[in-house]
Amino acid sequence: GAVVSQHPSWVICKSGTSVKIECRSLDFQATTMFWYRQFPKQSLMLMATSNEGSKATYEQGVEKDKFLINHASLTLSTLTVTSAHPEDSSFYICSARPPSGRPQAYNEQFFGPGTRLTVL
Amino acid sequence: EDKVVQSPLSLVVHEGDTVTLNCSYEVTNFRSLLWYKQEKKAPTFLFMLTSSGIEKKSGRLSSILDKKELFSILNITATQTGDSAVYLCAVAFSGNTPLVFGKGTRLSVIA
Numbered sequence A: 001g002a003v004v005s006q007h008p009s010w011v012i013c014k015s016g017t018s019v020k021i022e023c024r025s026l027d028f029q030a031t032t033m034f035w036y037r038q039f040p041k042q043s044l045m046l047m048a049t050s051n052e053g054s055k056a057t058y059e060q061g062v063e064k065d066k067f068l069i070n071h072a073s074l075t076l077s078t079l080t081v082t083s084a085h086p087e088d089s090s091f092y093i094c095s096a097r098p099p100s101g102r103p104q105a106y107n108e109q110f111f112g113p114g115t116r117l118t119v120l
Numbered sequence B: 001e002d003k004v005v006q007s008p009l010s011l012v013v014h015e016g017d018t019v020t021l022n023c024s025y026e027v028t029n030f031r032s033l034l035w036y037k038q039e040k041k042a043p044t045f046l047f048m049l050t051s052s053g054i055e056k057k058s059g060r061l062s063s064i065l066d067k068k069e070l071f072s073i074l075n076i077t078a079t080q081t082g083d084s085a086v087y088l089c090a091v092a093f094s095g096n097t098p099l100v101f102g103k104g105t106r107l108s109v110i111a
Helices: none
Strands: A004-007 A010-013 A019-025 A032-038 A045-051 A067-073 A076-081 A090-097 A115-119 B003-007 B010-014 B019-026 B030-038 B044-049 B056-058 B061-066 B071-076 B085-093 B105-110
Touching: A004 A090, A010 A019, A019 A032, A019 A090, A019 A115, A032 A067, A032 A076, A045 A067, A076 A090, B003 B085, B010 B019, B019 B030, B019 B085, B019 B105, B030 B071, B044 B056, B044 B061, B044 B071, B071 B085
Parallel strands: A010 A115, B010 B105
Antiparallel strands: A004 A019, A019 A076, A032 A045, A032 A090, A067 A076, A090 A115, B003 B019, B019 B071, B030 B044, B030 B085, B056 B061, B061 B071, B085 B105
């Protein structure tokens, strides 16, 4: 199946620092990528929809100035957690949607492996 | 508001049992329903269902969609401890909109 990678897979940082997480679609071009956050024993919570070449669409309650999303190319979206605090510690997962009509389109979205962020 | 409801929220069974997980939905512009399995990392894809009444099967797992009654079931036969996971159901819509996820069913299979 299609492959989506995330980097880093885990990160520990000090409170107040910024952390960048990359999401790449490796074998297809993705005009749309999605960023989710998941707290322990909870379901995925959509944070934002990342559209190549335009501004991201954020879900209600997600601060766009704190979670900066850049989708500068058809294979790369980045999420930057600015001035991270302990309450931002979570599992961040991206997903990418393949173009319709491509062989990968047997699935609506392909998930990256996730990034576990711990803010001390 | 679009809604996806999974039941039960958690389930404990013994190895060898058969389980049925449920997912009902109330959405507009339905396109497909998906099942994912999540262990310690990101969800892994199981099935995508678009047509009513056509069973999809992969080994001991199978799933079917009823678009009239707006639900899907995921069956796992002869469960194994490796089936322990959270099973997520999600609905996709026409257009380029995000999936809507249910809260998941946490399945624990004990030896």
